[in-house]
Amino acid sequence: MRYLPLTDADRRAMLDVVGAASIDDLFVDVPAQARLDAKIAELPDHASEWAVERHMAGLARQNLVAGDVPFFLGAGAYRHHVPASVDHLIQRGEFLTAYTPYQPEIAQGTLQVLFEFQSQVARLFGCDVANASMYDGSTACWEAIGMARRITKRKKALIAEGLHPHYVSVAKTMARFTGDELVTCAPELTPDGDVDALTAAVDKDTSCVVVQYPDILGRISDLSALSAAAHEVGALLVVVVTEPVALGAIRAPGDMGADIVVGEGQSLGVGLQFGGPYLGLFATQQKYVRQMPGRLCGETVDASGKRGFVLTLSTREQHIRREKATSNICTNSGLCALAFSIHMTLLGERGLRELAMLNHARAVEAAEVLAAVPGIRVLNNSFFNEFTIIFDTDARDVARTLADQSVLAGVSLGRLYPGEEALANGLIVAVTETTTSEDIAALAAALKEVLA
């Protein structure tokens, strides 16, 4: 077996050293009724590398590849071009096959990357500090709600209507067990969100207001008044960013007064991957750092005075604090954080701004083309690279029909909000730098035909 180096002669020699007659002697502590005397019969035996590759390729072929068709899906996962050097570098064995940097003298590569990553995320979000990553945007979001509860000692969280419905579902699952009270509602198909209503609703019982920016329908709102209103009553503003590329074009949440900014970092470096692994981003202001969940990398010096990096403030974490930890998280998304950080380094500020403006320009072009199709109304006044269009008919059916023609038209609100009749005709359309004018024309033509 190609991954197992021991030969039968090795095994015999080692059993002699151990003082065991056979391998079974090493499993004597397993009670007889739980011991399997032979391999599991209903499973196949080992296979060659070629046979496994062929089997997996067969499964891969049964999926419609985003890059092969006109593609407009977003709603929390975005298709961007990832430079070739990103994937090359994350496959360096020293990154790929390293463990969590518990021995910093021989993990400075991973640790310096984490320090750089934390610094990039903090700057992108307009915050003081960021952690070394969470599982994904949705889990980072509920960790933020829990952190706000610990800081404010309050349990009521106001959730903006434009927060991704899956993020809302995750938060509801957790709230059921933690006792948080979540005030939620489905979005209304209006050009502006409910930021003004939230500004009026935040009160002295509120731990935090959670707002997605841009929101699930693509709308962008100024959050300055909301953060001021929240701070007035001692509540926190949590901002969720599912498309970090947007922050190359629009103001940082931290600059509008956000106390905690979380996000999904998949857009940079990571790719679509059918939903995972993704990259949870988590940033906050300096005064709250000791309430943060997750790993943190910090600067220090070694015994000879050279600068170096270590995991730090671990008295917040489960391996030290056990049941009193700020989170149970251990393994996070280290390699995805590396990919994000490399992509961001390749872009730099100039590249990020160019990328963001190119995304926006393509989206504006698409919105204008689609608005001219009979039977389509564009909902948004403002958007970045994603907007919502409304048909006179069920958008889910339209999306399925177009998928049969190999056009992935967008994410229907019916898929995201089953049972919400008022939303059934809406479709979220995402447009990135990988979308061509031909793609947009193909989408418009297909929709024109279906809606006619």
Place this chain on the structure above:
Amino acid sequence: MTMLKEGRPTTPQLAVEDFAPVLPETATGNRALMLEEKLIFEIGSPDRTGVDFAPLPEGKSRLGGLERSAPIGLPGLSEQETVRHYTRLSRQNYAIDLGLFPLGSCTMKHNPRLNEKVARMPGFADVHPLAPIATVQGALGVIYELGEWLKTLTGMAAVAMSPKAGAHGELCGLLAMRAALEARGDARSVILVPESAHGTNPATAAFCGYKVENIPATPDGRVDTAALEARLGPDVAGVMITNPNTCGLFERDMKRIADAVHAAGGLVYCDGANFNAIVGRVRPGDLGIDAMHINLHKTFSTPHGGGGPGSGPVVFSAALAPYAPLPFVEKTENGFALIEEETAGEHHGGSFGRMVAFHGQMGMFTRALAYILSHGADGLRQVSEDAVLNANYILRSLEDVLDAPFAASGPCMHEALFSDKGLAEGFTTLDVAKGLIDEGFHPMTVYFPLVVHGAMLVEPTETESKAALDQFIMALRSVAERAKAGDTMLKGAPWYAPRQRLDETLAARSPVLAWSDATAA
């Protein structure tokens, strides 16, 4: 036995000048292939980039008047500089590709490259999680096929694939337990956790709203079954037990414990972090457990990536299956279906809900499935046998020089546990670990489990050759002998790593967690 709270030394104890061999300084600070690398904030600039874009088309802005005009402060590098920066940094890391990585309870085994190739097939890597179900049948097929393997290997009734890592899997299992207990109107309030447990166990139980009570270990390193049974009662929701446990021993009484917990109305969670020791030889389902997470990044070889991503599917007993989280994949006569909130219906109406935005770690599923298919039923059985043999070989080859507190009680499973007993006055487990670094090895897990003083937990895994083990044994023997003899040079180790011992106390006292232009030299 009691839990130790003192922890490990976090500051260098001796000044390095006392020991440093006199070598000529270089002008750059580099030492041949050992290259110093500055931060991107020191070598890059905001107007430099390694990416070219098409020209920006004309068009009006629809950003709602929220344009970001102030500088962001993100440095850029050209592609060549980027490749060099990260390649240089990579060389400051130890990795399984470089050598044996014996971290106990972490199962650092070889990461086959076929799995990397498979995960990057466009049909898996370039597929959107919300694509229409008819267009992602192969992706759903991967999730289903891997789930069936995990159910069969563990002898369990159901599997939840969405948890993102081991601790997230623990959360999944505990939430299902709590949902099941609530469904019968009996939520209960206490989870029992052995003192030898991973820190994630008590942290997870506390997150789910439970009070955590510790169960002591016996002198032979196992759960004190009598103490556990004595504590059972109407307030105990369940137990979390790691099996094989973190002392590297199989919990012989697992079935008896499970029966007792069930008789008292509780449920049994098994931490499956150490499944590698028994895969193909023991089905946890035969031991009476109700839920167990499986770390795909341990037993099933998906790369650990310097701290993740992991993947932590959870297998469930028939009793807990109705409470498993959404979404999951079902096989129907029309192909694979994705069961979400809309379609959960009555037969999954008891689900405790959703844990993540999408469907779990697809990139880990493809790798793990390729690994499982490569090994097959016969190979996976050989995996656990070789893993256990390798660990016992290390235990018996070093027990004369290092104290092995449980060596007398029989063979170990996948990992060998030693203590700091017998080291010279003032010498610690940390000194042994740092000495191993100079010998070219990543140290073992240190100061865990907490039930052994100065614990050193060695897990070689099955992918190490006898020659590699022999060299590691020779190295650890040498370092242990130096620590016992009081070799003061060991207090300054490592001498040959990119950095000497780092001051963790300083890092925590005045945290510097992000680059600041103001403090730049």
